[in-house]
Amino acid sequence: MKYVILASSSARRKEFLEKYNINFKIQESNIKENIYDNVSPETIAMSLAFQKAINVAENTEKGSIIIAADTIICCDNKMLGKPKDKQDAKKMLLNLSGKNHYVYTGIAIVKSGTNEKKVDYSKTKVKFRNLSEDMIDNYLLEKEYEDKAGSYAIQGKGEIFVENIEGSYTNVVGLPIVKLDKLLKEYFEISLI
Numbered sequence: 779m780k781y782v783i784l785a786s787s788s789a790r791r792k793e794f795l796e797k798y799n800i801n802f803k804i805q806e807s808n809i810k811e812n813i814y815d816n817v818s819p820e821t822i823a824m825s826l827a828f829q830k831a832i833n834v835a836e837n838t839e840k841g842s843i844i845i846a847a848d849t850i851i852c853c854d855n856k857m858l859g860k861p862k863d864k865q866d867a868k869k870m871l872l873n874l875s876g877k878n879h880y881v882y883t884g885i886a887i888v889k890s891g892t893n894e895k896k897v898d899y900s901k902t903k904v905k906f907r908n909l910s911e912d913m914i915d916n917y918l919l920e921k922e923y924e925d926k927a928g929s930y931a932i933q934g935k936g937e938i939f940v941e942n943i944e945g946s947y948t949n950v951v952g953l954p955i956v957k958l959d960k961l962l963k964e965y966f967e968i969s970l971i
């Protein structure tokens with residue numbers, strides 16, 4: 779069994795991998811997540827995922843396989859990351875109300891000490907219903923929004939905002955598992971199932 783490291787502090791990403799046939803350990807990356815407006819969302823998501831993977835690869839033994847991901851949201855051609863505070867979260871949810879937005883998750887897989895790497899992304903279209911200010915205020919009473927791109931969690935009470943989705947559900951939660959399994963299989967001879 780190859781040695782796999784998940785370069786993530788995200789509980790959701792850890793839970794995904796725990797379900798499958800893979801021995802892994804967690805080593806968190808330490809990068810600054812800047813979002814630039816003049817770069818495409820998929821490029822930003824892939825670039826941040828790659829930076830996370832490389833940051834961890836620098837501190838691991840040669841041959842370790844490092845998996846990292848980054849999730850961002852794009853609505854009306856504007857990119858949204860995690861909210862700074864409750865006010866910022868409210869602004870984001872008001873902005874998402876009644877509209878379609880896109881969730882992008884970049885994935886990077888890097889073999890430390892070698893030139894082997896693979897970077898890709900997944901994109902999901904999410905349609906929000908119309909949200910009243912009361913619904914948003916009530917949602918924000920709990921902390922679910924705090925560390926989520928776009929300020930909602932589809933896997934939590936945020937599901938009540940989602941009219942429908944087109945594309946991968948696991949991508950919205952932060953780790954497109956089908957894409958990850960395909961990349962691991964094709965390029966690193968690792969199978970999740």
Ligand SMILES: Cc1cn([C@H]2C[C@H](O)[C@@H](COP(=O)(O)OP(=O)(O)OP(=O)(O)O)O2)c(=O)[nH]c1=O
Pocket residue numbers: 785786787788790791806807811830847848849850860881925926927928930931932933936950951952
């Ligand atoms: C839209 C949405 C996002 N999210 C989460 C997935 C990501 O964890 C988070 C976006 O932040 P990220 O910067 O992608 O990840 P992170 O900071 O949580 O973890 P790390 O960088 O250490 O890997 O938003 C949900 O859990 N549910 C959702 O419905």
